[in-house]
Amino acid sequence: MDKFLTSLQGNVRGKIKQYNRMIGVLWHCYLSPDHATQLEVAATLGVSDSLVSDYRRRIEQELRALSFIEVEEARMFELALRERVRTMVPIDSQAMAS
Numbered sequence: 001m002d003k004f005l006t007s008l009q010g011n012v013r014g015k016i017k018q019y020n021r022m023i024g025v026l027w028h029c030y031l032s033p034d035h036a037t038q039l040e041v042a043a044t045l046g047v048s049d050s051l052v053s054d055y056r057r058r059i060e061q062e063l064r065a066l067s068f069i070e071v072e073e074a075r076m077f078e079l080a081l082r083e084r085v086r087t088m089v090p091i092d093s094q095a096m097a098s
């Protein structure tokens with residue numbers, strides 16, 4: 001999991017603001033139980049829909065680079081990642097505005 005997060009950080013060349021946005025996209029689009037649309041995620045993060053789309057493409061590219069042998073291994077990774085990213089996303093950003 002640390003390797004995956006490091007890969008994401010490298011994907012934005014270590015720029016903290018972009019990395020934090022990417023973590024926000026990872027949380028809201030993939031890990032949060034509140035399944036939001038891409039437009040809702042863009043509004044929540046204060047970025048454009050196209051930026052959310054670009055970050056989703058990059059995240060999916062990094063996810064594909066992981067090689068899980070078993071489904072259970074992938075599931076354990078997802079659960080661990082969800083817990084880690086939950087601590088990284090600002091609290092007010094976790095509760096989607098209605």
